Amino acid sequence: MKCLLVEDDQALARELGQILEDGDWIxxxxxxxxxxxxxxxxxxxxxxxxxxxxxxxxGTRWLTAWRDDDITLPVLILTARERWSDKAAGFTAGADDYVTKPFEPAEVLFRLRALVRRSHGHAHPVLKLGELSLDTHTQHVALSGRPVSLTAQETRLLSYLMHAAPRVVSRSELAEHVYDRDHEPDSNVIDVQISRLRRKLGAWRIATQRGQGYRLLDAPQDAP
Incomplete structure (x- = not known):
């Protein structure tokens, strides 16, 4: 998953950015x-x-402009202002959640994960598809209750596919959401990493929709 951090305090931005990167965010x-x-x-x-x-x-002025232009991605507001009127202004502008400074950086990570889950229609922190599960808090992956060892990049790739399931996800969408824009891969790199996931999770579990992209399946009989 990819996050834009809008923060003028450089020290806080570095600290929070590191927390998010440690939580497998770009x-x-x-x-x-x-x-x-x-x-x-x-x-x-x-x-x-x-x-x-x-x-x-x-920040609320910029947020209002984005919402007016139908930019709907989840927004978590940070502020040192504790008055209810300030919080109300943030929600009125279109914020999805609100954290008041000072805060525990880990709280921001938990709230951010929850916002993204809900934006994809998932309420529970553990995403499940058949026997496959992904804990969005710990990033632990399990298959039939047994842990699966994945690299950080494989986990990010699987996480995006699970959030999107059962929708087909194109290679370009994966490149935009799962990789740093300064190091966006070509389609062959994505194919190689998908192949590695298939070896670890079962080849049938990630179907290739020719000319469209990839889709996670919950049962082998669904495979084309």
Whole structure:
């Protein structure tokens, strides 16, 4: 999953960015609203963490503009303001959740994961598809109750497919959401990593829809 962190406090951005990266997120940073606005309109993200007090205007002002333009990705607001009126302004602008500074960085990670799950229609923190499960809090993968050892990149790839299931996911979508934009892979790299997942999870479990992409299956009889 890929997150845009909009925060002008460089020390906080580094700390929070590291927490998110340790939680298997790809993090891109914008220090102000203008840069965030450009990135949101030109790149693809699964969620945004937005500071309210930005040097070039209130975060809620930028958020209102995104919602007015039908940009619907989940937004978690960070702020040092504790008054209810300030929180109400954030939700009115279109925020999905709210964290008040100071906060435990891990709380942001948990809230962000929950926002993304719900945006894909999943309420439970453990995603399940047949005998396959992924704990979105720990990133632990299990098959028929037994743990499966995956690399960090394999886990990110599987996580996105599980969030999207049963929808078909194209190679370009995987490249945009699962890989850093400075190191986006060619289709062969994705094919190789899909092949590795098939060896570990069962070849039938990830179907190739010719000319479309990949789809996770919950039973072998569903395979084409």
């Amino acid at each position: 993090v891109e940073h914008a220090p102000n609203g203008q840069e965030a606005d450009f990135l949101i309109r030109t790149e693809v993200y699964d969620a945004v963490i937005l500071d309210v007090g930005l040097p070039d205007g209130e």
